[in-house]
Amino acid sequence: MNFNDTPEESAFRAEIRAFIEAEAPKNTPRNAEGFAGGSTTRDWFKKLAARRWIAPAWPVEYGGAGMSVMQQFIYNSELAEARVPRPGGIATGFAGPTLIVHGTEEQKQKYLPEILEGEVSWCQGYSEPGAGSDLAALQTRAIRDGDDFVVNGQKIWTSGGHRAKWMILLARTDPDAPKHRGITYFIVDMKSPGLTVRPLINAAYTHEFNEVFFEDVRVPAANIIGEENRGWYLAQTTLSFERSNIGSAVGARQNVEDLIKFARDHRADGQSTIDHLSGVKTELVDRYVEAGVATLMSYKIVSIQAKEGIAPGHEASVAKLYGTELNQRINRTGMRMLGLYGQLSGENAPMHGRIRYGYLRSTANTIEGGTSEIQRNIIATRGLGLPRA
Numbered sequence: 001m002n003f004n005d006t007p008e009e010s011a012f013r014a015e016i017r018a019f020i021e022a023e024a025p026k027n028t029p030r031n032a033e034g035f036a037g038g039s040t041t042r043d044w045f046k047k048l049a050a051r052r053w054i055a056p057a058w059p060v061e062y063g064g065a066g067m068s069v070m071q072q073f074i075y076n077s078e079l080a081e082a083r084v085p086r087p088g089g090i091a092t093g094f095a096g097p098t099l100i101v102h103g104t105e106e107q108k109q110k111y112l113p114e115i116l117e118g119e120v121s122w123c124q125g126y127s128e129p130g131a132g133s134d135l136a137a138l139q140t141r142a143i144r145d146g147d148d149f150v151v152n153g154q155k156i157w158t159s160g161g162h163r164a165k166w167m168i169l170l171a172r173t174d175p176d177a178p179k180h181r182g183i184t185y186f187i188v189d190m191k192s193p194g195l196t197v198r199p200l201i202n203a204a205y206t207h208e209f210n211e212v213f214f215e216d217v218r219v220p221a222a223n224i225i226g227e228e229n230r231g232w233y234l235a236q237t238t239l240s241f242e243r244s245n246i247g248s249a250v251g252a253r254q255n256v257e258d259l260i261k262f263a264r265d266h267r268a269d270g271q272s273t274i275d276h277l278s279g280v281k282t283e284l285v286d287r288y289v290e291a292g293v294a295t296l297m298s299y300k301i302v303s304i305q306a307k308e309g310i311a312p313g314h315e316a317s318v319a320k321l322y323g324t325e326l327n328q329r330i331n332r333t334g335m336r337m338l339g340l341y342g343q344l345s346g347e348n349a350p351m352h353g354r355i356r357y358g359y360l361r362s363t364a365n366t367i368e369g370g371t372s373e374i375q376r377n378i379i380a381t382r383g384l385g386l387p388r389a
């Protein structure tokens, strides 16, 4: 296997590196709560928008850069290597692609341009208290009333719901149909009367997700994407996104490198971390090897996608499962090394408090986007041909 770039890929990588070098915010403080938001990030996204790099996978006719899977891989790796904020999320990853494939021309004109400016955020109203892994069990009801639907019910774990302008909502429009067939896909204005967003504070003490309540919320029928009762199938829409998880593999390697540097440089009472913590050297070596494995998995997936032209199936689940569980192991090793310093956050804390935050936040990584158990089920049945339990 040849891991080297082709001449074209190498030129593309150089173009992105030069752009980052010239335009990206310098020393973006990757603080405990992730990237610093605010005007620095907004200015950076404006520059990306001018290059059509907010949604680089989208087709050119819809304002994307039409990047190939391998170009996206290079783009994602270079932004991750430079530790600069990366655009993404529900708007570019889910709402936009669904509109591109299933939306009317009017809907595309209305919603896509503002997504590409990189300033408007969307949220995803899928999960409910009784419907997560078994999403098709969702109960939020939408009942037709003239030109509108009236929505009642509750969503939960709605990331960014407190900042979003729009929500993509899955609601049940035909309770008598088999559960996958009575669901419709709506766009909902988050300022609609009757819609309430209540914060949920996560284990890392940050406000990331929310509960969203619908009490007689009127949603115009014109806000349905695709056909009524066909929402389940739309929810599976993705464009040709690379699914290698390279950003998180790069992040894992960088965190391990930071910990190795800390172990080399840090001394307490005249002793290095390695001297006074038994087994930490071995742990660091294990994490270093595992971060390398995660990177190789990303290469494997992107080569399946790019060379064979097929979307990875269980391989993407392997990378998600391994990468998120590795993230937890790295942060556990880090917390052991940092001892009491591991409780500090802020610019003066070791590694700007990233390990502290990562230790608390990485639990969620193995739940969001499909839990580890669900990934194992997918790998067992679709990858290994084992029978369903």
Ligand SMILES: Cc1cc2nc3c(=O)[nH]c(=O)nc-3n(C[C@H](O)[C@H](O)[C@H](O)COP(=O)(O)OP(=O)(O)OC[C@H]3O[C@@H](n4cnc5c(N)ncnc54)[C@H](O)[C@@H]3O)c2cc1C
Pocket (backbone or CB within 6 Å): 123, 124, 125, 126, 127, 128, 129, 130, 131, 132, 133, 134, 156, 157, 158, 159, 160, 209, 364, 365, 367, 368, 369, 370, 371, 372, 373, 374, 377
């Ligand atoms: C940080 C974060 C952000 C999120 N953001 C959003 C968002 O923006 N929008 C949104 O709609 N949702 C969001 N979610 C919700 C997420 O999609 C669900 O939490 C996830 O799908 C699991 O559903 P659940 O929490 O209802 O758990 P459940 O499905 O009830 O699962 C509970 C436990 O049972 C296990 N389990 C369930 N079914 C099986 C099975 N068949 N075999 C083996 N084990 C099983 C699970 O693995 C888990 O351990 C977010 C979650 C997190 C953690």
